[in-house]
Amino acid sequence: MATRKTAAESRPLSPHLQVYRPQITSFLSIVHRLTGVALTAGALLFSYWIISAGYGEDAYNRAQSLLGSWFGQLVMFGFTFAIFYHLCNGIRHMAWDAGRGYDMPTLRKSGWVVVVVSLSLTALTWIAAYSQTGGAS
Amino acid sequence: MKRQSHLGRALGLGSTNDGVSTWWAERLPAIALVPLTLWFIYYAVGLAGADYQTVRSWVGKDGNPVLLILFIYCMFQHGQMGLKVVLEDYVGGERNKLIAIVLAKFVAALFGLSSIFAVLRLTFGS
Numbered sequence: 001m002a003t004r005k006t007a008a009e010s011r012p013l014s015p016h017l018q019v020y021r022p023q024i025t026s027f028l029s030i031v032h033r034l035t036g037v038a039l040t041a042g043a044l045l046f047s048y049w050i051i052s053a054g055y056g057e058d059a060y061n062r063a064q065s066l067l068g069s070w071f072g073q074l075v076m077f078g079f080t081f082a083i084f085y086h087l088c089n090g091i092r093h094m095a096w097d098a099g100r101g102y103d104m105p106t107l108r109k110s111g112w113v114v115v116v117v118s119l120s121l122t123a124l125t126w127i128a129a130y131s132q133t134g135g136a137s
Numbered sequence: 138m139k140r141q142s143h144l145g146r147a148l149g150l151g152s153t154n155d156g157v158s159t160w161w162a163e164r165l166p167a168i169a170l171v172p173l174t175l176w177f178i179y180y181a182v183g184l185a186g187a188d189y190q191t192v193r194s195w196v197g198k199d200g201n202p203v204l205l206i207l208f209i210y211c212m213f214q215h216g217q218m219g220l221k222v223v224l225e226d227y228v229g230g231e232r233n234k235l236i237a238i239v240l241a242k243f244v245a246a247l248f249g250l251s252s253i254f255a256v257l258r259l260t261f262g263s
Contacts, residue, residue: 033223036216036220036223037219037220037223039216040216040217040219040220040241043212043213043216043245043248044244044248046209046212046252047209047248047249047255050196050205050209050252050255050256050259051251051252051255053192053193053196053255053259054254054256054258054259054262055255056189057189060189061189064186068186080178083178087170087171087175090167090170090171091171094164097164125178125182128182129182129185132182132185133185133186
């Protein structure tokens with residue numbers, strides 16, 4: 001070995017995604033993490049928007065045309081789903097924190113509820129946004 | 138020095154006592170974010186494609202600046218703590234792990250405070 005690692009450095013990292021048989025519970029858990037990490041980028045995008053507005057009209061208009069472009073809207077659509085998914089599954093986590101809903105049938109059922117509700121809220125939000133702006137950016 | 142495993146050394150010494158407060162510190166912003174996020178999205182839909190004056194008057198209106206600042210604080214606090222958990226799991230090596238976590242905290246503080254400052258500027262600025 002060219003570089004010797006200390007015992008602490010060579011410890012395995014968790015979790016080992018590749019050895020899991022895909023199932024709704026583990027899949028939703030991974031998506032919770034992914035959306036969480038993605039939403040930290042979403043938080044930066046939000047601050048770009050509000051800081052631009054704080055700078056004044058020109059900076060705000062630049063941010064608005066970027067976010068209103070087809071690419072900007074695509075990114076925002078993704079973030080909308082990430083927010084609703086993470087929020088709904090977060091409520092599921094709070095139920096677990098309270099010691100509720102741990103049996104397998106309930107876990108699967110609450111998982112599907114999260115999927116359906118977050119997809120519906122995402123669709124509803126964008127239908128509301130488009131019916132209001134008439135699709136104009 | 139006695140040769141002992143990490144677990145053997147820690148057993149019987151009791152808890153480090155700050156676990157419960159960490160647990161609550163992680164959950165309070167998360168709980169607050171449920172109504173705050175729904176509130177923000179509801180109004181953000183109304184602001185889609187809005188011009189500068191509309192956004193500015195919305196930010197400064199009634200309780201909006203306070204709710205926005207709460208939203209920003211909870212969002213960056215929750216984001217930073219969540220990212221810490223992920224970094225602890227995936228970044229190899231204690232040194233890199235520490236650097237990544239400190240960096241996440243600094244970025245969150247910088248962008249969070251800048252966003253709050255922007256809200257104040259939109260509310261009180263001329």
